[in-house]
Amino acid sequence: MIDSRPFRVAIVGAGPAGMYAARHLLEPPAGTYLDGRLVNLATCPVEVDVLERLPTPWGLIRGGVAPDHPEKKAITRVFDEVVRRPGFRFFGNVEVGRDVLPQELSAWYDAVIYAVGAAGDTHMGIEGEDLPGCYSAREFVAWYNGHPDHSDLDIDLSVERAVVIGNGNVAMDVARILTTPIDVLERTDIADYALAALRASRVREVIVLGRRGHLHGAFNNPELEELGELPGVDIVVEGEDLPGDGEVVLDDADAATLRKVDTLRRYAHRPIVGHPRRIVLRFLTSPVELLGHDRVEGLLASRNHLEHDPATGRLRARPTGEEAVIDAGLVLRAIGYFGTPIAGLPFDDHKGVIPSADGRVLDHGTPVPGTYVTGWVKRGPNGIIGTNKKCARDTVRSFWADAHAGRLPRADTVDAPTVREIVKQRQPALVEYDGWKAIDHHERQSGQVLGRPRIKLTNTTDLVAQARCHQ
Ligand SMILES: Cc1cc2nc3c(=O)[nH]c(=O)nc-3n(C[C@H](O)[C@H](O)[C@H](O)COP(=O)(O)OP(=O)(O)OC[C@H]3O[C@@H](n4cnc5c(N)ncnc54)[C@H](O)[C@@H]3O)c2cc1C
Ligand SMILES: NC(=O)c1ccc[n+]([C@@H]2O[C@H](COP(=O)([O-])OP(=O)(O)OC[C@H]3O[C@@H](n4cnc5c(N)ncnc54)[C@H](OP(=O)(O)O)[C@@H]3O)[C@@H](O)[C@H]2O)c1
Known part of the structure; x- marks a missing residue:
């Protein structure tokens, strides 16, 4: 009752x-x-x-x-x-x-x-994961979006190469933000300090590592296709394992996967123009260990092959034993929140x-x-x-x-x-709803002057002070 x-x-x-x-x-x-x-x-x-x-x-x-x-x-x-x-x-x-x-x-x-x-974050569970210069994509995303918990993160973008681990939409987001021309970001609501850091960024190459193959990216088609539209960015698909035209049929893969493979194939055949920045999509590769003394200087990566996992019915990545070092000053783990x-x-x-x-x-x-x-x-x-x-x-x-x-x-x-x-x-x-509306109004107004959707307040003290303005 x-x-x-x-x-x-x-x-x-x-x-x-x-x-x-x-x-x-x-x-x-x-x-x-x-x-x-x-x-x-x-x-x-x-x-x-x-x-x-x-x-x-x-x-x-x-x-x-x-x-x-x-x-x-x-x-x-x-x-x-x-x-x-x-x-x-x-x-x-x-x-x-x-x-x-x-x-x-x-x-x-x-x-x-x-x-x-x-x-929280999923962890890779490998040596060197805690070295400075290695962040979870969650922290990096929260930093550029002005989340008060992470606005004081000291992300060093004075490095030339970054590695993003993972093949989901979050990996696509962070690879794109690292390479998007600054005049595009200047029209967004990205945190001001992140905009300043990205303006001064020396990152020229972002390598995205997928532990499985070209058919197994967790990213969506629009996010993959968006990479190819970034002005001033070459997209490199390391494609020796990329299935050729007609090699993947609908029995093996759904329509969304076929579209991804088509896009990857298109990228692989596109001439490298020599743009100022590039994103490399490398498949069948897993980090084995992060290298460096006081901070990340690179990672040891293993080449993988795929085998059937009876427990999940999926193909899983297994190391082939072939390993190589990738030099990188920034490593972002985009392997899932937790x-x-x-x-x-x-x-x-x-x-x-x-x-x-x-x-x-x-x-x-x-x-x-x-x-x-x-x-x-x-x-x-x-x-x-x-x-x-x-x-x-x-x-x-x-x-x-x-x-x-x-x-x-x-x-x-x-x-x-x-x-x-x-x-x-x-x-x-x-902070009640009127307080949030005061924050919202202030952020939008500050942005309007500069042709941006808003300029975010990024620490709790400023947010609370602004919320009190309505009282
Ligand atoms: C980087 C990233 C980009 C994404 N981009 C897109 C996109 O472009 N399009 C799309 O459709 N989906 C996107 N998603 C997915 C989408 O954001 C999620 O599906 C969705 O936000 C999950 O909603 P949620 O409410 O469960 O969690 P959340 O959005 O995380 O909300 C949880 C809320 O709970 C609050 N909270 C936590 N602990 C406490 C506590 N102890 N007391 C009080 N409050 C608490 C948090 O502050 C937060 O506000 C993205 C996800 C990520 C990680
Ligand atoms: N634009 C959007 O709509 C948007 C943007 C961002 C996020 N989202 C959504 O938010 C959710 C979370 O996204 P996400 O990218 O964090 O997670 P996700 O979609 O689950 O992708 C995680 C990726 O990390 C890989 N991975 C997991 N553990 C690994 C390990 N130990 N080593 C190497 N790679 C590993 C996974 O590979 P395997 O496939 O091999 O497991 C997968 O490629 C998703 O549903 C996503 O669609 C949406």
Whole structure:
């Protein structure tokens, strides 16, 4: 049975997954588009508080999506509309696990949905990985996007060659940002200090290492094709293993893969013009060890062959024994993000996720009442922004099923105004939605003068100070 007061739900994390969850919970009267028709998921009024550790919302849309891809950030308009729905509150600059604890949220709210993403890295587990000059792509991306946790990173771009390890879209992003002409970046919202560093950059060559073959890149076609359009950049595909025309047929590969191979083949046959910069796509190669004394000077790389892995049914890379040294002063590992635990919540150290079934958090296999997950912390660090829409919807459906079945422990210790008071006591520098709009307005205005979408504030002190301007 559902009693008459609105359900009170906390969502932790204001990235796409958290915001899609809020959107599904605060459904407009017309309902949610599901299986080709509009249905009402929400069967009772709901109030949603989104708690976000940064003073700014939108997660990786602000801190991950590449600055030269502004069209991908347009989805925030949809989230802005959700914010205006009755029952929504934003508590920014509030970290769950530091300012408020999971057990407190469970006492204050009828349900809590964790949408905290993946704040850590997958590691290669090889010698030299911790040498200065080797960063995860996560750190590098956060640096150029002005994430306050990484704005003081001292990235040395005085080197001539960088190596990017991995063949996903993040690898494509970082290779592109390192080689994009500065006048293009000057029209983006890239962090000012990163723009200055890239303006002075001496990086001339970026080698992207894929451990498997030309057919196995995890990048998407548009991201691969974009490389070929970079002005002033030669694309080199080391292609001795590249399947020839007609050698890959639809039985072996889907249409998207065929298109990738076609693009790679086109790059491989394109004359090298001798542009100021170049990107080398090298396949069937893995780092074995990072070399250097005080900092990275290069890496030892192994040539791979592919063999069938019966456990996964995939082809896996295996070293052939042939090894070579690549000189490089900067190494970026773009081999995947990885979730980090929050004290007081179950965590799967092996997968880097909060264990769950149908979005319900599991503790040793048993559902924790009123506790849910969505997004990267549920599925692992994969999927584009839109993937989180369905993921959040599935979680919200489980929430409603539990609400109807009387499986939610209804919280009655504190009311909504009291929760805000407690949060404000814990974090006096609380940034609410008006505060974020003040930041947003200031950033856009500063950018407008220079023909840029915005100039980001990149440390928490400045962000909080700007947020207070609306008061
Ligand atoms: C570099 C990069 C570029 C990408 N580019 C694109 C692209 O161009 N197009 C596309 O469709 N997809 C892109 N993606 C994928 C997309 O960004 C993800 O699918 C999506 O952001 C995952 O959403 P999420 O909400 O699970 O996580 P996130 O976006 O990471 O959001 C998690 C939020 O939780 C907050 N948080 C974490 N811990 C706490 C805590 N303890 N308390 C409170 N808040 C907390 C974080 O600050 C963050 O705001 C990109 C991904 C990366 C890594
Ligand atoms: N423009 C966009 O839409 C955009 C931009 C950025 C990110 N994203 C999305 O965000 C998600 C995360 O992207 P991602 O690039 O971080 O991850 P990803 O897509 O999972 O790619 C990871 C890459 O790293 C390789 N790898 C993993 N472990 C390795 C190791 N030990 N040594 C060498 N290589 C290794 C993988 O190779 P194997 O295939 O051999 O495992 C794969 O090529 C993806 O879903 C992506 O599509 C989208």
